[in-house]
Amino acid sequence: MTGLDPLRLAAVVPAAGIGSRMQSELPKQYLKLHGRTILEHSVAALRQAQPQLPLVIALAEHDRYFSQTSLVGCGGIQTVPGGKERADSVLAALQQLDVASYDWVLVHDAARPLLHVTDLKKLVTQCQQAGCGGILAAPVRDTMKRGGPQIEQTVDRHRLWHALTPQLFPLLPLKQALTAALAEGVTITDEASAMEWAGHPVLLVEGRSDNIKVTRPEDLALAAFYLETQR
Ligand SMILES: Nc1ccn([C@@H]2O[C@H](COP(=O)(O)OP(=O)(O)OP(=O)(O)O)[C@@H](O)[C@H]2O)c(=O)n1
Ligand SMILES: C[C@](O)(CO)[C@H](O)COP(=O)(O)O
8 A cells, every 4th residue: 555546646747858958969858867767767756656657658759769768568658749848748648647537647757857755655645635736846945036137136035945846736627727728828837837827726845855857967967866865
């Protein structure tokens, strides 16, 4: 018993990005850390608590790399073509999940290989207790400024958070919120933004700050270090 089983839970992994900030020819989700692709780490992290967690992975239209991973032929994993933006990819993947079969969905970036099982369980438990969706988040660490090139304001960092993934939401309301927000041209950078826009409550669940998104070249060494220390 994992604690996640009774939830009628599925997961979506957007993995259709090109990783422009990583400046690598190979899309960053296929770069290797300790012998496994970042995507494989991210999927393994998501499935730690529930090894058969049904999963839909959104891939770039002309993806040439997924077929070379160990995820091919893994039970419970399907793939779908992603879209132009992350939100389009997430929505394409959500469309594969039948609301008659699943109540809740976790959305987790392919580029976050360091999710810890304690954070995943904490997110699920706190959302269940609150009866609403939520996201892992980390309090901002630095003094925050607004402006450029000159400072206009020092922003009070009290109650400011970095949004992380996974993000956990009831499946049908998330599908509806994302569909409507995208149709209205709202900028959606994570699932919570769509749910907030649609008026749903969203819980902030404090997660580990080592759950980084591999975004820039320097993040690779950091991710490798964190992976080593998590073992
Ligand atoms: N059209 C897109 C864009 C992004 N993603 C995914 O969304 C996650 C987070 O996005 P980000 O870090 O921005 O990835 P990229 O878009 O690949 O990076 P960049 O913005 O530097 O190009 C990644 O797992 C990425 O593969 C996606 O599925 N579909
Ligand atoms: C979903 C996300 O990972 C939350 O931090 C993020 O928004 C993805 O895209 P970004 O362009 O790097 O913000």
